[in-house]
Amino acid sequence: MVKTKTEQAIIDALEAVAPQHDIDIVDVELVGATKAPCVRVRIEGAEGQSLSLNDVTANTKWVGDVIEELDPISSSYTLEVSSPGMARPLRRPSDFARFVGENCELTSTATEGRRKYAGKIASATETSVTLELEDGESVTLDFSDVKKCKLKPTYDFKPAKEGK
Known part of the structure; x- marks a missing residue:
């Protein structure tokens, strides 16, 4: 799959930590303006099970911490963490x-x-x-x-x- 270097760096960093949280990184997408982009991270349970809103909320903190440590974007950005939904992206x-x-x-x-x-x-x-x-x-x-x-x-x- 074709991903930008920044998207792939975020995926690699998140996938290194995700098993500790029983989470699978479905996809990472960088969208919006270059001055204030949006980083969309889609997650699901490690065995492919769907997550509740509370589960997504609980996992948002470590996802944000990993991305902040990586610091892939020099400007401010918005982080969106969600389940993949019905129109689930396929990456692997x-x-x-x-x-x-x-x-x-x-x-x-x-x-x-x-x-x-x-x-x-x-x-x-x-x-x-x-x-x-x-x-x-x-x-x-x-x-x-x-x-x-x-x-x-x-x-x-x-x-x-x-x-x-």
């Missing part, structure tokens, strides 16, 4: 393998003139992911070409019919 090969069969939206470096893909994750290895696209085709991309990917949740708002 193990994330893709965990969610085989799920729909996703993927952005890659330009390969054969196309950058954006939507479809189901058909398979994942340590080096690549194969998607079954919505048009029936399939494509295999190396993780080194994947800029970002997130799950595409399906919402069903139809009420359940009684007796079925």
Whole structure:
């Protein structure tokens, strides 16, 4: 996955400490203006379990302390710590393998003139992911070409019919 040097430095620092707190670092994203950026850190339980708001709040302190010690941003910044949510970002090969069969939206470096893909994750290895696209085709991309990917949740708002 393609990450900036600063994002990768933050991920590396947090992943070194996260096991002590039974936490998995899902993703780190640096967004916003360069003068006052926002550091978004998405976390979940070490075994992939979701966290309550109280759990996220309790873990925000050590996340902030690790980032402050690293001091990757010279100016002021905003820290956001949250759960990954329904549109969970996928960053590691193990994330893709965990969610085989799920729909996703993927952005890659330009390969054969196309950058954006939507479809189901058909398979994942340590080096690549194969998607079954919505048009029936399939494509295999190396993780080194994947800029970002997130799950595409399906919402069903139809009420359940009684007796079925």
